Amino acid sequence: MRRAAEHCATGAGTVLGGLALWRWTQEVELPVISLPKAGVVLMLLGGAEILLGLYRAVRRQNLSGGSRRGKDAAPCDPGDPASPA
Numbered sequence: 001m002r003r004a005a006e007h008c009a010t011g012a013g014t015v016l017g018g019l020a021l022w023r024w025t026q027e028v029e030l031p032v033i034s035l036p037k038a039g040v041v042l043m044l045l046g047g048a049e050i051l052l053g054l055y056r057a058v059r060r061q062n063l064s065g066g067s068r069r070g071k072d073a074a075p076c077d078p079g080d081p082a083s084p085a
Helices: 002-024 035-063
Strands: none
Touching: 002 035
């Protein structure tokens, strides 16, 4: 879950940075690149990073079965019809 949270935090920061560029650099003109357009690109990349983090979080939860069994949990009995195994 840690990597997923890192991706989400990085993506959120990138989106906020892109939003700041897009919102407050409308009058700034550079010969090479338009800062508002760079802000839009950063927002899109940040959104993709957030989606990657969410995907990894959901995938990690699905791989673990959605439940966390402790060390003292009873093992599954293959003969029990209520057993998930």
